[in-house]
Amino acid sequence: MTAAHLPSNATIHDQYGTKSTASRPVTAQESAHGSRSGQTNLIPLLEVKDLGVSFAGRSVVQNINFSIAPGEKIALVGESGSGKTVSALSLLRLLHDAQVTGTANFHGSEGRIELLGLPEQTLRGVRGRDIAMIFQEPMTALNPLFSVGDQIAEVVELKLGLSRGAAWNKAIELLAATGISEPQRRASAFPHQLSGGQRQRAMIAMALACQPKLLLADEPTTALDVSLRGQILELLASLQKQNGMAVLLITHDLNLVHRFADRVLVMENGLLVEQGQVAEVFSHPKHPYTEKLIDSRPRRDVLDTPAEPDSLPVLKVEHLRVSYPTGLPGFRGWFRKGEFVAVQDASFSVPEGRTLGVIGESGSGKSTLALGVLGLLPFSGDMLVAGQSWTGQISSDKVLRRALQVVFQDPFSSLSPRLTIEEIVGEGLTIHHPGLDQESRRERVIKALQEVGLDSSQNPGLLARYPHEFSGGQRQRIAIARALIVQPRMLVLDEPTSALDVTIQKQVLQLLQGLQKERGLSYLLITHDVDVIRAMAHEVLVMKDGLVLEAGPVAEILDRPRHPYTKSLAQAAVDFSLENQGT
Amino acid sequence: MNTLSLSPSQRAWRRFKRNRLGYWSLLLFCTLFALSLAAELISNDKPLLARYEGQLSVPVIKNQPETSFGGDFQTPTDFLDPFIQQQFSRPGNFAIYPLNPYHHSTINYFAKEPNPSAPSAENWLGTDDRGRDVAARLLYGFRISVLFALALTAIGVLLGIVTGAIQGFFGGKTDLWFQRFIEIWGSMPELYLLIIFSAMFDPSVALLLVLLSLFGWMGLSDYVRAEFLRNRQLDYVRAARALGLSNWQIIWRHILPNSLTPVVTFLPFRMSAAILALTSLDFLGLGVPPGTPSLGELLAQGKNNIDAWWISLSTFAVLVITLLLLTFMGDALRDALDPRKADR
Numbered sequence: 001m002t003a004a005h006l007p008s009n010a011t012i013h014d015q016y017g018t019k020s021t022a023s024r025p026v027t028a029q030e031s032a033h034g035s036r037s038g039q040t041n042l043i044p045l046l047e048v049k050d051l052g053v054s055f056a057g058r059s060v061v062q063n064i065n066f067s068i069a070p071g072e073k074i075a076l077v078g079e080s081g082s083g084k085t086v087s088a089l090s091l092l093r094l095l096h097d098a099q100v101t102g103t104a105n106f107h108g109s110e111g112r113i114e115l116l117g118l119p120e121q122t123l124r125g126v127r128g129r130d131i132a133m134i135f136q137e138p139m140t141a142l143n144p145l146f147s148v149g150d151q152i153a154e155v156v157e158l159k160l161g162l163s164r165g166a167a168w169n170k171a172i173e174l175l176a177a178t179g180i181s182e183p184q185r186r187a188s189a190f191p192h193q194l195s196g197g198q199r200q201r202a203m204i205a206m207a208l209a210c211q212p213k214l215l216l217a218d219e220p221t222t223a224l225d226v227s228l229r230g231q232i233l234e235l236l237a238s239l240q241k242q243n244g245m246a247v248l249l250i251t252h253d254l255n256l257v258h259r260f261a262d263r264v265l266v267m268e269n270g271l272l273v274e275q276g277q278v279a280e281v282f283s284h285p286k287h288p289y290t291e292k293l294i295d296s297r298p299r300r301d302v303l304d305t306p307a308e309p310d311s312l313p314v315l316k317v318e319h320l321r322v323s324y325p326t327g328l329p330g331f332r333g334w335f336r337k338g339e340f341v342a343v344q345d346a347s348f349s350v351p352e353g354r355t356l357g358v359i360g361e362s363g364s365g366k367s368t369l370a371l372g373v374l375g376l377l378p379f380s381g382d383m384l385v386a387g388q389s390w391t392g393q394i395s396s397d398k399v400l401r402r403a404l405q406v407v408f409q410d411p412f413s414s415l416s417p418r419l420t421i422e423e424i425v426g427e428g429l430t431i432h433h434p435g436l437d438q439e440s441r442r443e444r445v446i447k448a449l450q451e452v453g454l455d456s457s458q459n460p461g462l463l464a465r466y467p468h469e470f471s472g473g474q475r476q477r478i479a480i481a482r483a484l485i486v487q488p489r490m491l492v493l494d495e496p497t498s499a500l501d502v503t504i505q506k507q508v509l510q511l512l513q514g515l516q517k518e519r520g521l522s523y524l525l526i527t528h529d530v531d532v533i534r535a536m537a538h539e540v541l542v543m544k545d546g547l548v549l550e551a552g553p554v555a556e557i558l559d560r561p562r563h564p565y566t567k568s569l570a571q572a573a574v575d576f577s578l579e580n581q582g583t
Numbered sequence: 584m585n586t587l588s589l590s591p592s593q594r595a596w597r598r599f600k601r602n603r604l605g606y607w608s609l610l611l612f613c614t615l616f617a618l619s620l621a622a623e624l625i626s627n628d629k630p631l632l633a634r635y636e637g638q639l640s641v642p643v644i645k646n647q648p649e650t651s652f653g654g655d656f657q658t659p660t661d662f663l664d665p666f667i668q669q670q671f672s673r674p675g676n677f678a679i680y681p682l683n684p685y686h687h688s689t690i691n692y693f694a695k696e697p698n699p700s701a702p703s704a705e706n707w708l709g710t711d712d713r714g715r716d717v718a719a720r721l722l723y724g725f726r727i728s729v730l731f732a733l734a735l736t737a738i739g740v741l742l743g744i745v746t747g748a749i750q751g752f753f754g755g756k757t758d759l760w761f762q763r764f765i766e767i768w769g770s771m772p773e774l775y776l777l778i779i780f781s782a783m784f785d786p787s788v789a790l791l792l793v794l795l796s797l798f799g800w801m802g803l804s805d806y807v808r809a810e811f812l813r814n815r816q817l818d819y820v821r822a823a824r825a826l827g828l829s830n831w832q833i834i835w836r837h838i839l840p841n842s843l844t845p846v847v848t849f850l851p852f853r854m855s856a857a858i859l860a861l862t863s864l865d866f867l868g869l870g871v872p873p874g875t876p877s878l879g880e881l882l883a884q885g886k887n888n889i890d891a892w893w894i895s896l897s898t899f900a901v902l903v904i905t906l907l908l909l910t911f912m913g914d915a916l917r918d919a920l921d922p923r924k925a926d927r
Contacts, residue, residue, distance in 0.1 A: 376821055
């Protein structure tokens with residue numbers, strides 16, 4: 001069966017091969033006008049006109065016009081809530097309770113079809129066969145009860161009408177094409193037995209099962225570790241070239257756009273504000289929002305003079321070790337507990353007014369390191385906070401607690417939803433300054449909020465509001481104010497900006513830089529983002545699997561990495577603006 | 584945009600009010616309960632106000648002997664006695680009777696039919712097999728059921744929250760041992776214990792309350808435990824710990840208010856379950872002491888007197904309406920507290 005199918009595949013390849021060579025690069029001028037002006041040799045694969053999406057009368061996407069040529073790599077960028085995912089999902093009518101207006105003409109295997117007006121029955125045939133989709137989180141997009149091979153084979157069976165056995169062989173073939181090692185064995189693995197990167201590869205294999213003409217990739221790398229992102233992107237690019245399909249990449253990451261796409265569409269608040277060739281848009285953005293987006297790379301603005309060598313470090317850690325108890329398999333587990341060492345033998349010190357960046361992928365133990373330093377997890381090793389020994393116990397170290405405060409990643413879970421802003425920010429005062437009366441406490445709360453840029457003039461009734469009324473960036477500012485109010489000497493920042501949009505991230509980083517200069521705060525900055533480290537840190541610690549691989553001044557580590565892992569990290573973040581700086 | 588800031592509970596209340604069925608059920612239920620609390624003024628065999636030969640008296644509060652109304656005996660006055668009624672119908676005398684002139688314990692000796700007698704102008708819903716007014720017994724029975732349910736729910740919720748909070752917050756060994764205890768405790772045959780205890784002690788409402796409370800808290804404690812386990816590792820709790828709050832402050836200020844959603848959602852359903860439990864125990868004769876007005880006892884009478892359709896039918900109606908109102912309220916409350924529902 002497979003052999004019978006191979007020739008037909010080959011012809012498809014040929015056909016696309018010629019097509020993609022024929023597709024000359026679209027100039028910015030043409031694409032801005034929807035590239036529909038008399039191109040006889042190039043019928044757009046997909047032509048979207050006046051697309052609008054609204055939920056229960058509330059419009060989220062309006063007036064979207066764009067077209068995709070066969071074999072084109074196009075990126076759709078925008079911040080969260082800009083409507084980029086909604087626009088893509090609406091093309092396949094995968095949104096529930098949405099009213100979609102406009103037209104989307106698709107030139108598929110059965111000639112021209114209008115996706116938005118198609119009966120559900122026919123559309124189901126188009127999904128997967130002509131247009132396929134991959135999602136952000138492969139763990140939730142794959143069914144946990146079936147092996148990945150089964151799931152891919154099911155698609156093949158349904159869409160190509162192969163027999164069960166042939167479909168399984170085809171599935172293995174597809175998996176092999178995505179570069180998964182040992183595809184025979186992996187095919188019978190369940191989603192949870194695969195790593196994040198392997199899962200995403202399996203998703204891609206499933207999406208490509210029928211050689212679709214168009215692949216919608218919704219943030220395909222966002223849930224993956226930095227070092228994997230590049231690999232997945234390369235895979236997509238090579239498969240795109242092989243199959244000659246068009247790819248619509250939805251992302252918020254401009255680095256990805258720059259590396260991957262030919263053309264870019266920029267969305268803001270449900271409107272398509274700019275489109276054109278990637279190089280053109282990036283070097284000469286026309287719309288102010290595009291400019292803002294390109295300018296959103298965190299910029300370094302910290303004191304770079306070396307710290308006074310004889311001053312006492314705010315935090316000095318030696319041989320820190322943090323471990324979790326884990327269950328042992330079988331009968332042994334009844335009586336003994338295993339141990340998972342999340343942080344092994346970490347030693348570092350943070351001088352006053354300086355930032356120590358900790359970088360590593362998920363599972364490297366960097367967040368555990370933060371919790372250990374805060375005394376929120378039991379640890380062993382020596383820790384000195386401002387020269388005093390620190391045990392992390394509430395009872396004995398209450399005074400020292402003030403010196404060390406924390407800002408967490410997720411601005412939605414870091415504020416208690418049932419307390420007002422005044423209660424949240426003022427909480428530290430009730431612990432560390434119990435003598436303050438209502439008035440002076442309120443004064444300090446207002447002052448702390450002003451310091452993080454929240455003012456009651458812009459937000460009337462600020463103090464009496466609840467967290468749900470604020471945006472992610474504002475919540476993060478509130479969380480910083482809560483930490484600042486007890487006048488700490490050091491902040492532990494656990495991925496402080498990774499849940500925020502890029503433009504907001506820049507603002508929050510600027511705020512943190514300003515506070516450091518003003519107050520001489522020290523930061524322990526935990527992140528997976530090399531850009532953030534470059535902008536903020538003086539020294540950097542590279543972690544992997546609980547071990548510190550490398551440590552030293554930031555310029556040295558990132559520009560002349562010694563360890564291969566650090567090299568891959570630094571490479572993954574090589575960015576467009578550095579390349580553009582020459583021009 | 585509304586500039587007024589609403590706390591999450593205020594928003595939940597708004598969403599609750601937007602559900603018409605649930606909101607009106609709540610109002611109706613509260614009205615019925617308030618009326619039943621004033622049952623003595625609505626359904627009683629003693630007049631609210633009486634004047635006898637120029638003397639004003641309030642028999643509802645203080646019943647005088649029959650002699651003070653011209654009778655022959657020193658015993659408390661029976662105001663349904665035709666002789667006494669005749670006394671009050673004389674010019675200058677009057678007695679204002681409650682709406683339904685029967686107490687739940689009043690036996691109508693002057694009914695025109697044998698007991699149980701069918702509904703008539705005197706006994707609107709007829710009488711039971713001992714000649715007591717069914718309407719009066721339903722009113723008082725409803726009151727006892729709801730009061731009992733409130734008390735049982737309150738005790739169960741309190742125990743459930745305390746045990747769930749301890750398990751969830753401290754986790755580890757505490758949780759493990761408590762969970763094993765709950766498993767053993769939960770597998771005790773509740774009904775047999777009730778039968779044994781009702782044989783050992785004199786039946787009373789208090790005994791029932793204690794026995795049912797002993798087993799009623801477990802369902803809720805599981806939910807509170809799960810909420811605590813989830814909330815205690817959220818970032819705001821970690822931030823509070825980093826600020827130096829004590830365990831007690833963290834539980835009280837941060838975790839508990841955010842863990843009460845399942846508790847509140849279950850309140851009406853627990854109420855209806857408690858009412859049903861009391862009714863079924865009474866039906867089996869294991870419940871409240873004899874003579875106490877109760878819905879279950881009325882149902883048992885209905886079963887024993889199949890011909891007296893008015894007993895079973897009216898009790899059934901009261902039960903169905905009560906449980907329906909509670910269910911509607913519970914549904915509305917669940918929707919109001921559902922975090923996935925949009926707030927518009």
